[in-house]
Amino acid sequence: MPSIPFAKASACGNDFLVIDFAHAGDNPSELSRRLCDRHNGVGADGVEWILPTSEADIEARLINADGSEAEVSGNGTRCVAACISDHTGATKIRILTGAGVKACELTVHNGTSFEFKAAMGKPEIAGELTVKTRHHETTGIQLSTGNPHFVIFVEEFEEGWQVLADSVARTPHFPLGTNIEFVKVLDRHSLDVRLYERGVGETQSSGTGSCASAVAAIHSGKCESPVRVATPGGAQTVEWSGEITLTGPATIVCTGEFFI
Numbered sequence: 001m002p003s004i005p006f007a008k009a010s011a012c013g014n015d016f017l018v019i020d021f022a023h024a025g026d027n028p029s030e031l032s033r034r035l036c037d038r039h040n041g042v043g044a045d046g047v048e049w050i051l052p053t054s055e056a057d058i059e060a061r062l063i064n065a066d067g068s069e070a071e072v073s074g075n076g077t078r079c080v081a082a083c084i085s086d087h088t089g090a091t092k093i094r095i096l097t098g099a100g101v102k103a104c105e106l107t108v109h110n111g112t113s114f115e116f117k118a119a120m121g122k123p124e125i126a127g128e129l130t131v132k133t134r135h136h137e138t139t140g141i142q143l144s145t146g147n148p149h150f151v152i153f154v155e156e157f158e159e160g161w162q163v164l165a166d167s168v169a170r171t172p173h174f175p176l177g178t179n180i181e182f183v184k185v186l187d188r189h190s191l192d193v194r195l196y197e198r199g200v201g202e203t204q205s206s207g208t209g210s211c212a213s214a215v216a217a218i219h220s221g222k223c224e225s226p227v228r229v230a231t232p233g234g235a236q237t238v239e240w241s242g243e244i245t246l247t248g249p250a251t252i253v254c255t256g257e258f259f260i
């Protein structure tokens with residue numbers, strides 16, 4: 001039976017399959033959709049397809065659960081780093097993504113659980129934007145942390161926030177789509193965040209989303225670096241002074257074979 005070997009890893013509940021690109025076949029987008037299907041596949045928020053490169057230790061190409069390609073994932077990059085470290089014992093891993101090389105440094109290791117501090121580059125802050133949808137007018141901060149984000153500060157997470165996020169992301173303001181973060185400021189160094197990701201929907205956590213939330217909070221004077229970003233799946237720490245660094249866990253959950 002032809003099959004594809006995979007590793008599944010989770011970073012604060014944001015789960016990824018890490019697979020050699022040699023198995024991607026001629027339609028990686030369709031294959032990723034099948035693999036990520038939570039009922040008929042392995043189940044994941046995305047696939048990190050890995051391949052050799054001369055520019056870093058490894059290249060990782062991210063395909064979201066819906067088959068769309070994304071520039072980078074903060075959590076997915078740490079999941080790749082965990083798999084590489086598990087195989088080679090390396091403690092410093094440079095990963096080429098669609099948003100440049102991300103350097104990951106191992107900070108904690110216990111069995112199949114890892115923690116890395118990753119250099120995530122410089123954010124590009126487009127600024128405040130008001131988006132009108134059928135029933136709402138929503139103001140947020142539009143920025144890129146390698147991929148697109150729209151950060152909305154809220155007092156409380158209102159019921160149905162996922163529906164609002166979906167309709168905001170579909171407006172013409174975001175021709176390439178966007179990830180949406182609803183952000184509650186807890187104090188000068190901590191946030192509570194809910195995430196609605198491009199190509200996935202609601203997720204437990206997001207690395208680039210945590211970076212975007214912290215950068216938007218610091219930029220608008222609500223917080224100071226470092227910022228602890230709590231999400232339903234767990235917490236990560238974001239530091240920002242020029243470059244962003246992101247510290248968080250990644251656990252290898254299982255390995256297996258997907259029958260094609």
Ligand SMILES: N[C@@H](CCC[C@H](N)C(=O)O)C(=O)O
Binds near residue numbers: 064073200209
């Ligand atoms: N969960 C990720 C972001 C994954 C990519 C995103 N869905 C997009 O399309 O930009 C993270 O941890 O950063």
